[in-house]
Amino acid sequence: MSSALPDGAEASDPASRPVTVPVRPTAPADGIYRAILAGIANGTYAAHARLPGEHDLARHFRVSRPVVRAALDRLRREGAIVSRQGAGSFVRPRGASPAPGFAPVESIADIQRCYEFRLTIEPDAAGHAAARRDATALARIEAALDLLTVATRQEQHREDADFAFHHAVATAANNHYFAASLQALQSHIAVGMKIHGLALLGPNSGLRGVLEEHRGIFAAIRDGDAEAARARMDAHIRRSRDRLFEGRLLDLSMSPP
Secondary structure, X not given: OOOOOOOOOOOOOHHHOOOOOOOOOOOHHHHXXXXXXXXXXXXXOOOOOEOOOHHHHHHHHOOOHHHHHHHHHHHHHOOOEEEEOOOEEEEOOOOOOOOOOOOOOOOHHXXXXXXXXXXXXXXXXXXXXXXXXXXXXXXXXXXXXXHHXXXXXXXXXXXXXXXHHHHHHHHHOOOHHHHHHHHHOHHHHHXXXXXXXXXXXXXXXXXHHHHHHHHHHHHXXXXXXXXXXXXXXXXXXXXXXXXXXXXXOOOHXXXXX
């Protein structure tokens, strides 16, 4: 199976050769994710190589750029690639550690601790994102918001899209410590998001309200309102925590670390 090279790509440059793994039409972002991952595994995209740009990938796979961004965000969160501001996405060498690790979630108290820690970093990340955002950063946040919107219309909660939104906000802060910390916490945050998502379902679904919280955060970042972005992120995380715990927080001084 063969395909045209993106404009400007050299046939002799393996990092520029398009991936030829077919994409499932029913799940384009998942298919593109697997295609690029396969290209990394088989050497089409070598370690440290720069991936083709979003425009070239979108044209090659015949999808929209938000779909490509969703696939790249997943690869980034899983540590397969790393983005460099203004330079693009690069293949992370195998065995490279993307971020420090944390002890696994072992109790409901750990979930509360995770929310507590998120409240110390995510509101500030949102504030910096509002002050430093660019078109690419806004597009990444909006792509995740689009996925959340579709899921809400279908009365579903997608933890992957929810995390993608928060990670995109942290990335928009243009301070790699925010994004790296959130990435290291992904599996921990996912536990809380999963339980929170289940709590939103049912006859009195809270999905639309949560979607509006995300939209409010995005609007503040888009408009460059750092104070509103910080306040809305803080309120969103607190509300998520309180919905999950039904307003009855644990006394962490009485819980073992």
